Amino acid sequence: MGLRPVHQRYLRRFLPAMAGYCALIALYGGLVPHTPSTALRALLALLPMLPIVLAMRAIALVIREQDELERLIDLQALAAAAVLTACGFLSLGLLISADVIGGMPAELVALLVLPCFFAAFGLAKLVVWLRLQRR
Numbered sequence: 001m002g003l004r005p006v007h008q009r010y011l012r013r014f015l016p017a018m019a020g021y022c023a024l025i026a027l028y029g030g031l032v033p034h035t036p037s038t039a040l041r042a043l044l045a046l047l048p049m050l051p052i053v054l055a056m057r058a059i060a061l062v063i064r065e066q067d068e069l070e071r072l073i074d075l076q077a078l079a080a081a082a083v084l085t086a087c088g089f090l091s092l093g094l095l096i097s098a099d100v101i102g103g104m105p106a107e108l109v110a111l112l113v114l115p116c117f118f119a120a121f122g123l124a125k126l127v128v129w130l131r132l133q134r135r
Helices: 007-034 038-046 047-064 067-095 107-134
Strands: none
Touching: 007 038, 007 047, 007 107, 067 107
């Protein structure tokens, strides 16, 4: 069974964006420590946001183009992922500020928000889909 056209279009949009993100993150990690110019470091730091915006656009477009059930699953999963990610990182911040968890740089915490959101979205989508299958 092949993918429906809506999901083929999604993959054509999303996968190149993620490949671009991986390439630009590698470029960022390799060049920023050796770049003396603040302006160039800022550019290198923000460059990976371009493919992230394209990935978010791919997600928004696939939600708009899907049927009603798929749209319901994705929107519920996005809402759950947003709540879980926000509560998880707030909890982490509180634990760090209370010196319960130490040795975790703020930069690392900030860099993990979006990957954790994407992971939470994938897990939430599976849970929502399984819950709807049992009905």
